[in-house]
Amino acid sequence: GQQLNQSPQSMFIQEGEDVSMNCTSSSIFNTWLWYKQDPGEGPVLLIALYKAGELTSNGRLTAQFGITRKDSFLNISASIPSDVGIYFCAGVGNNDMRFGAGTRLTVKP
Amino acid sequence: NAGVTQTPKFQVLKTGQSMTLQCAQDMNHNSMYWYRQDPGMGLRLIYYSASEGTTDKGEVPNGYNVSRLNKREFSLRLESAAPSQTSVYFCASSWVNTEAFFGQGTRLTVV
Numbered sequence: 421g422q423q424l425n426q427s428p429q430s431m432f433i434q435e436g437e438d439v440s441m442n443c444t445s446s447s448i449f450n451t452w453l454w455y456k457q458d459p460g461e462g463p464v465l466l467i468a469l470y471k472a473g474e475l476t477s478n479g480r481l482t483a484q485f486g487i488t489r490k491d492s493f494l495n496i497s498a499s500i501p502s503d504v505g506i507y508f509c510a511g512v513g514n515n516d517m518r519f520g521a522g523t524r525l526t527v528k529p
Numbered sequence: 530n531a532g533v534t535q536t537p538k539f540q541v542l543k544t545g546q547s548m549t550l551q552c553a554q555d556m557n558h559n560s561m562y563w564y565r566q567d568p569g570m571g572l573r574l575i576y577y578s579a580s581e582g583t584t585d586k587g588e589v590p591n592g593y594n595v596s597r598l599n600k601r602e603f604s605l606r607l608e609s610a611a612p613s614q615t616s617v618y619f620c621a622s623s624w625v626n627t628e629a630f631f632g633q634g635t636r637l638t639v640v
Binding site for chain 1: 533560562564570571572573574577579585587588619621623625626627628629630631632633634
C-alpha cells in the first residue's frame with residue numbers, strides 16, 4: 421500500500437529559527453496536504469498543493485509539491501512559540517488520503 | 530457551520546462489547562474517511578468512502594465495519610471491541626482529491 425516517510429520525527433529549535441520538514445513516497449499523489457495538530461484536537465489544514473512543482477505560501481509557511489509527485493516539503497520561517505505541535509503531511513490519490521507519521525516541533529523561547 | 534461532527538467524544542468499553550461511532554458532515558463533501566491515531570503516531574486509515582454507496586478498506590480495516598448511510602453520514606462499528614482498539618478515532622470529509630476537514634475525535638478506551 422501507499423506509505424509516506426516523513427522526517428524528521430522531532431525537532432527542538434530556538435524561537436526565531438527556520439524549520440524544514442519533508443515527506444517522500446514510493447507512490448505518486450494527486451494532492452499533497454500539510455496539517456498541524458495541537459494536543460487533544462483534530463488536525464487542521466495549513467497548506468494544500470494540487471500541481472507538481474507548485475510552491476505555495478501561507479504567512480510564514482511555505483510548501484512545495486515535488487516535480488515527481490512523490491515528495492513535498494514544508495518550511496516555517498522565524499518560528500514562534502505557538503508553532504509548537506505535530507505537523508503531518510498527507511498524500512491524496514485514488515480517492516484515499518494517507519498520512520506521514522508526523523514531525524513533533526518544540527520551540528524554546 | 531458545524532463542519533464535521535463526531536459522537537461520542539469519549540467512550541469506555543469492555544472487551545467484547547460493540548459500539549458505533551457516528552460522523553456527520555454538512556459541507557456536501559463526496560468523500561469521507563475514518564482514521565485511528567495511537568499515542569505518538571500518525572493517522573492510519575481504517576476505511577474510506579469515495580461517494581455515497583461505496584466504501585473501501587484502508588490500511589487497518591480488521592475489526593471494523595463501516596456504513597455510508599447517506600451523503601452526510603459515515604459510521605464506524607466495532608462488533609467485538611478489543612484492547613488493541615483503544616485509540617483516538619477521527620472522521621474527515623473532503624471533495625474528491627482535495628483537502629480534508631477533520632472532526633474533534635472520539636477517545637475510545639477498551640478495558
